[in-house]
Structures are given as structure tokens and as C-alpha cells.
Amino acid sequence: MKITFVYDQSTMFAPAGFQPALNAAASILDSLILNPIDLYIRVGWGEVWGAPISSNDTAEGGPATTLVTSAQQKAAGVIPADATGIDGAIGFAAVAGGYNFYLANQNTGGLPGFVGIAMHEITHTMGRVSGNAAFQAVDYAAPGVLNGTAPGGYFSTDGGKTAGPAFATEDASDWAIQPGDAFDISPRPSVGGVITPVDRQMMGALGYAVAPPPPAVPSHQLITVTPASLGISSSSSFVHVDVMTGGSGHNTFFVDDSRKPDAAFTSIVGLHGGDMLSVWGVTGADFAVTWANGPDGLTATFTKAGTLAAQVMLAGFTTDDLGTRLSANFGTTSDKSGGSSFMTISATS
DSSP: OEEEEEEOGGGGGSOTTHHHHHHHHHHHHHHHBOSOOEEEEEEEESEETTEEOOTTOSEEEEESSSSSOHHHHHHHTSSOTTOOSOOEEEEEOOOTTOOBOOSSSTTGGGOOBHHHHHHHHHHHHTTOSTTOHHHHTTEEEETTEEOTTOSSOEEOSSTTSSOOOBBOSSOTTSBSSOTTBTTBSSOOOSTTOBOOHHHHHHHHHTTOOBOOOOOOOOTTOOOBOOTGGGTOOTTSTTTTEEEEEOOSSOOEEEEEOTTOSSOEEEEEESOOTTOEEEEETOOTTTOEEEEEEOSSEEEEEEEETTEEEEEEEEETOOGGGBTTTEEEEEEEOOSSTTOOEEEEEEEOO
């Protein structure tokens, strides 16, 4: 899939990080949907379809046609896959305090995570809306009983026998309680906006060919997601964003801040007893390290002379684990003149 944004004049007043973050969200969804279709989505700032966004909403979005969206028709081969008409529209409110436009650590600072919110609204334009025929076919009130367009149903792909997540009463097309999920009624995505397995099921139910989830990571291996792999240019504000996932054995993670001209944002998933993380290029004398809890884990922030140098988020840990499940130490190698400075974070359980 390829998403092309058609920007309203209102977006001239959007902040600098707006378009790069929107492109990052599109890149993730382009990789998720395998159908070779082109989508054209209108984008507004403070408005959607030319109308002001409700004061109660952070963002809004919807398709040009609801019952069967043009995106679904393209996926089914009903209309040309490259038809250039507008398939839907999304808009974002100018919220107080602004958005967090960084792909990693979407909840840092308590600001709305823009990438996940953008994915939330884009998928509305693709048919994830109440009143869409395919959507209503998986919205159940009870086994064998479709819910219609009423709020409070649940997701099911087997006639209602197996109940998936409940739909919200405020918006019957969003999950009611799926924290950290991009399709949640109040999307608070973690790293880059989480597309969960049930989200993949939903998009498949809407008629799209969906990429399989990443394979399980064998022991002693890493998966690194780079800005380039997400279609983000090295000149954007998203440089040096990584996600590392460990296997079941003893893993060693490396974050090298010594060669990066600007801040590195890295999330470590699957850190467990026997694993070690090395952050290269930092010293106890020159860097201040602060620890803070977030909705997805424990974040270490490295600053030098008041300037942010790096952030590392350890999924599943909290400050209570410091000194118990986690230990941190500074060190210097002896492989060259002056050595190379680093900090190690080791997990004991």
C-alpha cells in the first residue's frame, strides 16, 4: 500500500514535526497492508473535511464513503487500485502543550503520541468505522447476534463465539480498554504506536491483506528497526530511533551514542536475567543520568551540559527495579589511548 497525503492550507500552521511524524505513521501502515493500492488522504490542522475539529477530540478521521470505503474497493479490485480520488480525511487539533512527534517513547513528557494517533485516524479512513459493512460483520452483541451500530459490542471473527476486545461506548469503532494500542479509544502507543495482533485481525476482517507479525526472535539475536527501514529520511527529526528485541537466552545490547551527532532514542524489549545493555560514549563525570517511569517501562535519560544525548527505555521495568533487578555501572576500556567510556545496565531477573 502507498499512502499519499493531500494537505489542506490549514496545515501551514502545523508545527515542524507534523509532516515527518505523519509520514512515519504512513510508512508503518504501508508495510502492514500488502495490497498494491494507492490511497489519497486529505489532511487538516484544526479541521477535518474543512470543518473544525470538536473541542472534545484530539483528532478525527473518516472515509469518503462509509458502507464500503474506496480503499476497500481498491483492495477488492472493484475500482482501480491507483484511482486518485480522495479516499478519506484526517485532522488534528492544536492541543495545549503540543504533541510528542518522536517515533520512540511516544508517551514521554505526558504529551499525546502523534504517530500512534495518526495511525488511529488513517485506519478510520480505511473502513475501521461504525456503519462500515465489513466492520459491522465482526461487531457482536452476543454469540450469533450482530451488534449493529450500537455502542458496547465486541470484536469476533467466528460468529461471536470467541469474544475479542470490547468496543468503546464513546466511539463504537475503537477498542474500549487496550492501553498502548493504536486502535484504543484513547490511543497511547508505546514505541512508535503499537499495532497489536488483534489490530492485524481487524484490518484483515476489513478486507485487507495484512503482513504477518514479525517472527519470534531466536536466542542471541536482535531485531533493529532503523529510520531507513521505516521510510524516514536521515534529515528528519527521527534519526537514531531503534527498537531492540532480545531472545530467550543471554543477550547483549549495544547503544552507541559516541558517534551520533544528535540524540539517540532506543527501546529495549525482552531484557531479562543474564542480559546486559552497554551504552557507549557516556561517562559518569560528564553525563547526568535520570530515571523515570513511563507507561511502557523505565526510561534512562542521558544529558551532557544540559543537552539531551540519549534516552533508553527498558520495557517492563520500573524505578523499583534499580538496585534489585537492575544494576548500572560506568566503565572505560583499555583498548586505545584514553580508552572508550561506557555505561552498563545489567539485569539479574
